[in-house]
Amino acid sequence: MIPAVKSLIWQPFSRQIRYITTRAQTIYALSTSPGKAGVAVIRISGNNARQAIAKMTLPPNATLSITDPRRAYLRYIRHPKSGQVLDKGLVLWFPGPQSFTGEDSVELHIHGGNAVVRSVLDALHHIKDFRMAEQGEFSRRAFDNDKLDLTELEGLADLLNAETEMQHRLALRQAEGGLRKPYEHWREQIIKCMATTEAVIDFGEDESIEDGVMDQVIQDVDNLYTSISSHLDDSRVGEIVRNGIQIAIVGPPNAGKSTLLNRLAKREAAIVSDIPGTTRDVVEVKLDLGGYPVVVCDTAGLRESMDLIELEGIRRAKARIELSDIKICLLSLENGCTAIDPLVRSVIDKDTYLVLNKDDTYNKNNLAQLIARIQEETGVKKVWTMSCSTGQGVDIFLKQMIEILKSKFDSTISNPVLITQARHREHLEDCVSYLEAFLSKYDICIESSVV
Numbered sequence: 409m410i411p412a413v414k415s416l417i418w419q420p421f422s423r424q425i426r427y428i429t430t431r432a433q434t435i436y437a438l439s440t441s442p443g444k445a446g447v448a449v450i451r452i453s454g455n456n457a458r459q460a461i462a463k464m465t466l467p468p469n470a471t472l473s474i475t476d477p478r479r480a481y482l483r484y485i486r487h488p489k490s491g492q493v494l495d496k497g498l499v500l501w502f503p504g505p506q507s508f509t510g511e512d513s514v515e516l517h518i519h520g521g522n523a524v525v526r527s528v529l530d531a532l533h534h535i536k537d538f539r540m541a542e543q544g545e546f547s548r549r550a551f552d553n554d555k556l557d558l559t560e561l562e563g564l565a566d567l568l569n570a571e572t573e574m575q576h577r578l579a580l581r582q583a584e585g586g587l588r589k590p591y592e593h594w595r596e597q598i599i600k601c602m603a604t605t606e607a608v609i610d611f612g613e614d615e616s617i618e619d620g621v622m623d624q625v626i627q628d629v630d631n632l633y634t635s636i637s638s639h640l641d642d643s644r645v646g647e648i649v650r651n652g653i654q655i656a657i658v659g660p661p662n663a664g665k666s667t668l669l670n671r672l673a674k675r676e677a678a679i680v681s682d683i684p685g686t687t688r689d690v691v692e693v694k695l696d697l698g699g700y701p702v703v704v705c706d707t708a709g710l711r712e713s714m715d716l717i718e719l720e721g722i723r724r725a726k727a728r729i730e731l732s733d734i735k736i737c738l739l740s741l742e743n744g745c746t747a748i749d750p751l752v753r754s755v756i757d758k759d760t761y762l763v764l765n766k767d768d769t770y771n772k773n774n775l776a777q778l779i780a781r782i783q784e785e786t787g788v789k790k791v792w793t794m795s796c797s798t799g800q801g802v803d804i805f806l807k808q809m810i811e812i813l814k815s816k817f818d819s820t821i822s823n824p825v826l827i828t829q830a831r832h833r834e835h836l837e838d839c840v841s842y843l844e845a846f847l848s849k850y851d852i853c854i855e856s857s858v859v
C-alpha cells in the first residue's frame with residue numbers, strides 16, 4: 409500500500425487505540441490549589457481507583473475496611489510499596505457511576521503541606537496503571553460518561569473563574585444546565601421537523617402520511633425561529649458579564665483621567681503628571697463594582713498632535729473606546745470647560761457619562777448653569793462634579809454608577825438563559841439563518857404549487 413494512504417488509514421485508528429488505552433488508566437491529581445493549606449484533596453478516578461484504598465491505607469496483610477460509599481474514614485495513608493506512613497487523613501469512596509467522573513473514584517483528604525502532598529502523589533505513581541491526570545482530564549471523563557454536557561462544563565469552568573457576584577450567579581445557572589435544557593429542547597424540535605420533512609419527501613404520495621403534517625412543521629419551525637431569535641436579542645449581556653463590563657475613561661489631556669483610574673484602583677496604576685499627553689498606552693484595571701465585574705481603562709488624552717508617539721496613543725485610545733460598553737468622559741473645571749475639543753466631542757454618545765473634574769479649583773457660583781450648558785451641548789444624560797485629587801464626590805459617583813449598571817444589566821441577568829460565549833452565539837446565528845432559509849424556500853414551494 410502507498411505509505412501516505414496507509415498512514416491516513418492507520419493514524420485515526422492508532423489515535424483511537426491510544427485514547428482507549430489512556431481511558432483504561434486510573435488517573436489522580438491534586439484537586440485543591442497547590443501551596444500551604446490546612447487540607448489538600450487528592451482525587452483518583454478510573455477502573456482501578458479502589459486499589460488506591462487497598463494499597464495506600466492498609467498495613468500489609470490487613471483486610472479492607474472501607475466499604476460504605478461517600479463516608480469519610482480516618483486512616484493512615486501509606487506508601488504502597490514500603491508501607492511507610494505518609495500522613496493521616498480522610499478517605500472517601502465513590503463507586504461509579506455516582507461520582508463526578510462517572511467512574512469509580514476515591515478522595516484522599518490529607519494535610520495541605522507541600523512535602524505531604526508531593527509524597528502522596530509520588531506514592532500513587534507506584535500503583536500499576538496509575539498516572540497523573542492531564543489538565544482537564546477529570547472533566548473530560550465526566551463529559552465522556554454523560555455526567556455533564558459541553559455547556560455545563562463551560563459553566564463549571566466559569567464558576568471556578570468567577571470573581572464577582574454576577575459572574576458567580578451566571579456561571580452557577582449554566583453549570584446546573586441552564587443552557588442545556590433550552591438547547592436540548594430546540595434540538596429535539598429541529599430533529600422532529602427534519603424527520604417529518606424527510607418522510608414527506610420520501611413517502612409523500614403514500615396514503616399513510618396524513619394531510620397537513622407539513623403545516624405543523626412550518627408552524628414549529630416558525631416558533632423555533634422566534635424563540636431562538638429572541639434568545640439572541642439580549643444585548644450580549646451574558647458575554648459582557650462573563651468577560652467584564654468595559655468602561656473607558658476618555659477626555660482631553662490633563663483632565664485627570666489617570667488620577668481617577670488610580671483612585672478607583674486604590675493604587676498608582678497609571679503615571680500622573682501635569683504634562684499634557686502623559687498617558688500613551690491603554691492602562692487597564694479590573695474592579696468589582698457592586699458585584700459587577702468591570703474593566704476600567706485609562707486612555708491617552710484626545711487632542712490634535714504632531715508627536716508621533718502621542719498620535720499612536722490617541723489611535724489606541726480610539727480603538728479601545730470603540731470596544732467599550734460605557735464611556736466616562738472627564739473634563740477639567742480648571743479652565744472653566746469653555747470649549748470641548750472636537751476630537752473629544754466625536755467620542756461622546758448615548759453610552760457616555762460626563763465627569764467635571766478639579767471641582768476644588770472652581771468657583772461654584774455658576775456651576776448649575778455650566779452643567780446645563782454642557783448637557784445641552786453634548787446630549788449626555790448624567791453629569792457629576794468631583795475632585796479626583798481630594799476624593800470629593802467620588803463616592804457618590806461610584807454609588808450612582810452601580811445603579812446605572814443595575815438598570816442596564818439586572819433585568820437581563822435575571823433571564824434564566826443567557827448566552828455567555830461567542831461560540832454559542834455563532835452557532836445560534838447559523839441555526840436561525842437555516843431556519844429562515846427553510847421558511848422562505850417553503851413559501852416559494854407553496855406559491856409555485858398554487859400557481
Ligand SMILES: Nc1nc2c(ncn2[C@@H]2O[C@H](COP(=O)(O)OP(=O)(O)OP(=O)(O)O)[C@@H](O)[C@H]2O)c(=O)[nH]1
Pocket residue numbers: 660661662663664665666667668679680681682683684685686687688707708709710765766767768769794795796797798
Ligand atoms: N487641583 C486638582 N488637580 C488635579 C485633579 N485631578 C488631577 N489633577 C492634576 O491634574 C494633572 C493631570 O492629571 P492626570 O491624571 O495626569 O491627567 P490625564 O487626564 O491622565 O492626562 P493625560 O494622560 O496627559 O491625558 C496632574 O497634575 C494632577 O495632579 C483634581 O481633582 N484637582
Ligand SMILES: [K+]
Pocket residue numbers: 661662680681682683684685686687
Ligand atoms: K497629564
Ligand SMILES: [Mg+2]
Pocket residue numbers: 665666667678679680686687706707709
Ligand atoms: Mg493620563
